Structures are given as structure tokens and as C-alpha cells.
Amino acid sequence: MLHRHERLNFAGSIHFVTSVTRTRGSWFVSSAICSEILRIFKWNRSTYEIHCLGYVLMPDHLHALLVQATAGQSVSALMRSFKSYTSRHCHVSAYSMAKLWRNYFDDVPVPGPDAAMTKLRYLHDNPMRRRLVSVAEEYPWSSARDYAELQQGIVSLTRIDAIAGLETHNGE
Numbered sequence: 593m594l595h596r597h598e599r600l601n602f603a604g605s606i607h608f609v610t611s612v613t614r615t616r617g618s619w620f621v622s623s624a625i626c627s628e629i630l631r632i633f634k635w636n637r638s639t640y641e642i643h644c645l646g647y648v649l650m651p652d653h654l655h656a657l658l659v660q661a662t663a664g665q666s667v668s669a670l671m672r673s674f675k676s677y678t679s680r681h682c683h684v685s686a687y688s689m690a691k692l693w694r695n696y697f698d699d700v701p702v703p704g705p706d707a708a709m710t711k712l713r714y715l716h717d718n719p720m721r722r723r724l725v726s727v728a729e730e731y732p733w734s735s736a737r738d739y740a741e742l743q744q745g746i747v748s749l750t751r752i753d754a755i756a757g758l759e760t761h762n763g764e
Contacts, residue, residue, distance in 0.1 A: 609654075
């Protein structure tokens with residue numbers, strides 16, 4: 593029998609998370625909905641002392657590269673709160689399901705900064721793979737613009753080169 597890996601829950605642990613809508617489709621396409629979802633993500637992330645290295649909100653899922661800043665403030669708690677709040681407050685007009693998100697989310701442990709950079713490239717390239725844009729920095733619901741230093745996104749970021757000191761530094 594397969595067992596899900598035990599979720600990491602310690603200061604400095606890096607997580608690549610993916611949360612998908614219950615039904616695949618183009619639910620997150622309006623600027624108002626995308627902005628609201630990312631504002632809620634930003635608020636929840638700061639409440640749980642989770643640093644964000646990068647993110648992309650696609651039409652039917654969210655990828656985020658997160659670092660747990662302190663022990664006990666788990667990524668699982670952040671994601672439960674985020675999914676619950678967005679399900680109640682972000683009314684996607686064409687979405688008829690009572691629950692917006694699937695019950696579970698994927699949480700892949702990332703072993704260090706080099707692997708984190710690989711995951712960051714993957715999530716930034718996601719809109720290009722789906723043919724939503726021709727250049728990653730064109731996609732407005734991603735941290736790619738932040739990394740290209742073109743424009744600061746809704747969600748404030750911690751740069752990957754700063755993650756080595758997160759175990760002793762809890763602020764942004």
C-alpha cells in the first residue's frame with residue numbers, strides 16, 4: 593500500500609505546493625478573481641509565517657514555492673485556511689460546485705536552494721507550457737515579473753538566495 597510522505601514541519605523546510613480546483617477548467621481568468629485569490633494567499637501566508645519564494649496562479653490551480661519560517665506554523669495549516677477562505681469569499685461566477693478546491697493538495701519537499709531554483713523555473717514556465725503567454729514575464733499572476741525585476745506582484749517574495757538565514761530570521 594502506498595503511503596503519502598509525512599509533511600515536513602520545521603523551520604527552514606522548503607515546500608513546492610500545488611492546489612487544484614475540484615473540476616478542471618478556466619475558473620481563474622478574471623483580473624478581479626485572480627487579484628482577490630492572491631491577496632488572500634498573501635494575507636494567509638503572512639499570518640502563518642510562511643515565506644514565499646515564488647508562485648503562479650493558473651486558470652485551475654495554484655503552484656507556490658514556500659518556506660516555513662518557524663516550527664509549528666505549518667504549510668498544511670496555511671493551505672487549509674487559504675482554500676477555506678477562497679472557497680467562501682471568491683465567487684467564481686461560472687463555478688457551480690460548493691467547494692472550489694480539491695480536499696487535498698500536493699506538497700513536495702524541496703531539498704535545498706538548487707532544487708528550489710528548478711521548481712521556481714518550472715512554476716514560472718507553466719503559463720508558457722499552457723500557451724497562455726509567449727514569455728513567462730507576460731503572465732500577470734506569477735512571480736516571474738518580480739524575478740525579472742519588471743514589476744512587484746501582489747504576493748511579497750523572499751528571494752531564494754536569502755533562504756539560508758530563515759531559520760534565525762522570522763521577519764520579512
